[in-house]
Amino acid sequence: MRRLGAIEAGGTKFVCGVGHEDGTIIERVSFPTTTPQETMSLVLDYFTGKNIEAIGIGSFGPIDPVLGSPTYGHITTTPKPHWGGYNLVGAVSGQFQVPVGFDTDVNGAALGEYTWGAAQGLDSCLYITVGTGIGAGAVVGGELIHGLSHPEMGHILVPRHPEDTYGGFCPYHGDCLEGLAAGPAIGSRWGKPAGELPADHPAWAMEAHYLAHALMNYVLILSPQRIVMGGGVMKQSQLFPLIHTKLQELLSGYVQHPALNAEIGSYIVPPQLGDNAGLSGALGLAKLALARA
């Protein structure tokens, strides 16, 4: 089986690994994210001599993932020192003459769940991570969505909960979805970290309100065949039934499909790749790059 390289490029560390086309990860290592020179030197050294036939990179952003764009493969306007404008794909392609796949970390995770995880065997899916931020990626007809740029679905605008007085923390939009429903919003709204709130705390019904509103919009715009919800906040498994009920209430029978009615419990599900999501996603990007080469 062919060997593929995977890079999960994060703001704190770069996780690198080697895997197979069936999604198996054979080995992994991680390096701290310091300067591009330092970090990438370790990354490129790691892959040298590993006989990989393609490399996939799931990266922190914002990035330019649009093939044919002059800044394709670059990290664009990140506030992270040294990395703004860095040509990540160029650095990898300069060293290894293999196909390189490149996308956002969350698009990578969506592709991973689609290829080997909770959305395996379908034509489309949406993956959303709810943690210190909110991000989502979608596969439609086997392809990750791009257009002008990559989606930024965590920042959509949804109606506020009528009893919510919290202003939202997004530096750009204030009370966009991320501003109202990511982990830090829960912490600020209720005065203690989300992880310390009991499962029956009213925080979770409010959280489900916001996430169900977001899912309603994703469903009506993308009509994905499954929705995979991951990230730190979604470890609160009591959220799933609350979201199921609230989404059905919002849709109000408008879309007639078993997935949104009797089968909603298998429509909105947790990820299957768990802590491997990032690296598996990058492996998925490598596999896709190889298929296209």
Add this chain to the structure above:
Amino acid sequence: MRRLGAIEAGGTKFVCGVGHEDGTIIERVSFPTTTPQETMSLVLDYFTGKNIEAIGIGSFGPIDPVLGSPTYGHITTTPKPHWGGYNLVGAVSGQFQVPVGFDTDVNGAALGEYTWGAAQGLDSCLYITVGTGIGAGAVVGGELIHGLSHPEMGHILVPRHPEDTYGGFCPYHGDCLEGLAAGPAIGSRWGKPAGELPADHPAWAMEAHYLAHALMNYVLILSPQRIVMGGGVMKQSQLFPLIHTKLQELLSGYVQHPALNAEIGSYIVPPQLGDNAGLSGALGLAKLALARA
């Protein structure tokens, strides 16, 4: 050049035509929408002997456009008498042994603008029609979006305008986008038909508020390369600059792309196919069906 058949299946009339692969419509005719037996008999007679190599149908809905589904090609749960559960594709395929394309009217219109109109030459676009209802379709990587079903983007939920006391008229969702911003909402809110309100009436700033919120969500979820806005309400051309400004205010510089900044005037545009939109869209569906056959 090959001859293609096009059917714009509406709730009031069926417009049928013959055209070429370059989008030219050679001839057209229309029949009232009565019962499937009556209307389809006229439609099938019309195409007989026309030497068409494929037929496209853009239909009123809801429909099942998902290839491989047991009810593919059917109109599903429409309140329109006689048409619920009718197999439109089956009726056409039973008579003509040519590839048949089938989608919603608004997906057809999106495909038409993408193939021959305001979004020609791009990889992706979104088409939204704002009239007695609100519908939108999107092309991503050359394909119309489907998944579980077809999108129903007109019913997304957006934050209310702080000064709006109107409750919304959507029978399913009350104050969803369609409930708050389609033509009938403007009429009910301001006490006279939208078409009678002067161009400087505050109605239009409120309308732009809702449409810009919807566009914000479409942009963040789909990242389309162009947005085409049509339908009766969008004939109020003063809406375009109001929407441009409001969308930029909402995005707040978050997505760095010329299309959303200096070039927004050529990013959000009126349709180019005008009154041909429906039939051209159906022709686009025929062309797509032929390409896939």
